[in-house]
Amino acid sequence: MNRRDARELEAFLAERMPRLRGYVQVMTGSREDAEDIVQEACVKYMRGGPPPGTPQAQAWLFATCRNRALNLARDRARERQREQAYAELADIHIATPAESSDRAEALRRIEECMRKLPVLLREMLYLNVAVGLPVREISEQTGIPKSTVALRVREALVLVNRCCHRES
């Protein structure tokens, strides 16, 4: 790799990394884990990934990070606790609307509610609503059927909304 290739690669990764890092953080619930996973994927990519700047390169990075994040999320025992929290969340019925005008408080709240979601629902909601990827594109990149993606996004939005606005 010459200097020009190195610069091109560096620019490509620098552009992609914030989005990947944010996505992986949402998946794993940990900034440190996200940092590690994205770094690991980048190093793996530098050793032999598709040419930078191509759609294949983006898909490669996304798939690598996603697989790693999913494995990590599955491996962790605390994920089991989150699943339990999700089960409890479904039964919450508190009709008191809790609107917060405080922006920081709203962000803290959304983060907390996202953490309570199972990883597969959290992932779909983040990719579709927060990142803005269309259902079709998520389906192509993850290999999950379009209808499953749509259902998960909708279910996740309902649950997060319930958590944000009705949970005390």
Added chain:
Amino acid sequence: MNMREKSNEERAAANVLGFDEEGHDRPAAAGVAPDEATRQLEREMRETVAALREWRRQLEAQPGRLPQVRPRSSWAWPVGIAAALAIGFGFNFWAMYRGNSTAIVRELEWTTQPLAASENGPGREITVHIVPSELKSGGGPGGLAAFRRAGPAHPPPGLDPATAQDVRRRAAFPFHMPDRLSGALTLRSAETVGSNRVHLVYVGDSGTLAVFLSRSPGPDIAVRAVRIGERTLLAGRRHGVIAAFDAPSRSRPTDDWNVLLRDFANGDQAGG
């Protein structure tokens, strides 16, 4: 939660997301007209969506490490390959040298006994401080003009021809047995140890040089120092014959000793 609330939530979510449960785009006006509860839910969900987008921007704005991309210099590969080759050759050479030395030591184990006898016997020999470059620097085989000039006027008597002939007959391998080395050392004794080993003793004014010859098929090996028991010999192999010299401990294996090796092992059955 009752069914109506759930239905309202789903409807509100579909309106906010803009697609139905199959993932198909859903016009904003699709479905039944929303009631007040659904509109309220939609407002909440839009707030949630806005908060999610804001949260995402915050996540992506956090500083993170960038992987270090190091361009590989154009000379890195050739230098790396050269270094690997050098290490490989060095290791091979070392292994070959060590293997050769081991082979010589094994072939010369029989000299332990004569060496011990020469050290401990009643007529203890004093190893001559031989300077090989002087040995070879003049005259024919074993001749040395300068040494001759400075050497004794009457060299000591050599081995009697009958004994020399007997040793050559008993030994079953080709070697040379010069009567004199450098005009200063005279062959004093010769004996065979089995049919493949010969022990020669050369005597001069200043001491004795013991030479051990062994039949040892294999590639030629330049003279090197080998440790036999407590003693250090200078030994090499040529034309299937190992010649070992009981040299002073300060001697170094040099080309001069290789010349001396040729005097004893030059490939034919000449008598010397």
